[in-house]
Amino acid sequence: MTTGPDRALIAALADATGGHVATDVPLAPLSRWRIGGLARIYVEPSSAEEAAAVMAIMHGRPEPLFLMGDSSNTLFDSAGFDGVVVRIGRRMANMRLEGAQAWAQAGIWVPRFARRIGCSGLTGIEHTIGIPGTLGGLILMNGGSQRKGIGLNVVSVRCADSEGRLFELTHSECGFAYRSSTLQGQRTAILEARLEFERGDSAAIRREMLGILRSRRLKFPQKLPNCGSTFLSDPKMYSSVGPPGQALESAGLKGLRRGDAQISPMHANFIVNHGNASSSDVLWLIAHARNLVEQRTGYAMDCEVRHLAPDGALRPAHEPALHLFANQ
Ligand SMILES: Cc1cc2nc3c(=O)[nH]c(=O)nc-3n(C[C@H](O)[C@H](O)[C@H](O)COP(=O)(O)OP(=O)(O)OC[C@H]3O[C@@H](n4cnc5c(N)ncnc54)[C@H](O)[C@@H]3O)c2cc1C
Structure with a gap:
């Protein structure tokens, strides 16, 4: 049952996001591993401004907050999550090309983004074609494959801090290193990013992406829910x-x-x-x-x-x- 303080919080979150708030949401169907109990509150902003407003509302509140992309690197607990899940996902998945650069919202699904870039004759992120997460999650982890990380192509990232203030980080301020960035371990929401590519040959890019997908299909389990690599390579x-x-x-x-x-x-x-x-x-x-x-x-x-x-x-x-x- 929704308690008094929750009612005020839910009303504020609904106001900030055009009503995209729900309570007691089962996490298993949303999770890559199909595991997880109920989330007390679940909210889905649709823009940087809405997400910043959510961060501002949550500032100083006692409930824990989890910024979720596609959960492809997250094990939810079967006992659930007694806090607020802020999903930067399908409602924040726009992108546009500007010459050899792309602007994208952090919730865009990485394979979709990589395909769009490759089909436009831009090269650099073919290695991400088989990674089933959001751009925001990938940037946070500096994820990638074939010994590359998405950080190589990131020009800048637009974020909201824990108080809901919007700010921009340049490539060097993101401190990308192997599977890490300075964005980790902070209550910072990644909202938008600008990335840069080289011009390439669309047919060659497509061949490379198909080759990567084929080799992943042969090596990795695809039929049953999983979260990719469990342990880090050392x-x-x-x-x-x-x-x-x-x-x-x-x-x-x-x-x-x-x-x-x-x-x-x-x-x-x-x-x-x-x-x-x-x-x-x-x-x-x-x-x-x-x-x-x-x-x-x-x-x-x-x-x-x-x-x-x-x-x-x-x-x-x-x-x-x-x-x-x-x-x-
Ligand atoms: C089948 C499979 C294969 C995979 N292969 C690879 C691979 O080859 N290479 C690789 O690097 N990874 C791989 N992964 C792992 C995963 O896809 C990546 O780590 C991905 O980048 C995580 O994105 P996500 O949106 O799913 O993040 P989530 O699991 O939702 O979140 C992961 C972390 O990022 C944070 N986060 C997510 N979005 C935001 C945001 N917008 N702002 C702030 N914080 C945010 C979360 O709070 C959490 O701490 C694989 C996963 C699966 C299931």
Whole structure:
């Protein structure tokens, strides 16, 4: 039931977003892993200004806030989220081309963005064609593939801070490094970005993107819900043991199942959901796999995937996993 303070908050959020607010929203159907309980409040802004207004409303309030893109790097908890999910997604997915540059809202789906850029004869982000997240999530993580990151093409990013003030960061202010940026770990909403490309040959770009998609289809599980790579690659471990997938496979972990969660028989760094997996099934597999690989190799792998706790704590998933299942 919606309580008094919630009613005032919901009214303010509805006012800021043209009514795009809901309560007790099941997260599982919205999540890439198809896992998650109810979110107390869910709000979807449609512009930088609306998102900034939401941030201003939430400033100083006790409820935790989670900025969600497509959840392709997030494990929601089966117990739900007792706070406000701000979705920068489908309602903020416009883009336009301006010569060799593109302006886009942060909620645009990355494969759609990459296809549009490639089809316009612009080259540089073919490597992102198979990454099922939003542009905002990708920028935050400096995500990419083939040893590249989206940051290479970012000119500037427009954000709102925790008080709802709009500001712009230049490429160098974003501090892009391997799978990281200065935007991480802050209550900052990424709202829009400007990216720059080189001119290329559309047919060659298309061939490259199709090749990337084909090789991902052969390597990665596509049929069952998953969150991509569970563990991060560590350069030291890579040179002596190999990437996480290889370390997990050598430890005999491929196919290991807990409830409806399973270490993919196709690629050991992916955990798939056969239907009714819970967040604790996934966390158990993470703790077990991490401990076994550490015993065998001496390397403790950290998670790329983050777990959102009901109280709003957002941590790499191995941290809550080890806390819950220390001795697995
Ligand atoms: C099948 C599969 C394959 C994948 N392959 C790759 C790959 O090859 N390379 C790669 O780098 N990643 C890969 N990923 C991981 C994931 O797609 C990326 O990390 C993606 O960039 C996350 O975007 P998202 O919108 O889904 O983020 P979410 O999971 O929704 O959020 C991730 C983090 O970003 C924050 N965030 C999201 N949007 C915003 C915003 N607008 N403003 C501020 N913070 C925000 C969230 O708060 C959270 O901390 C893969 C995932 C899957 C499911």
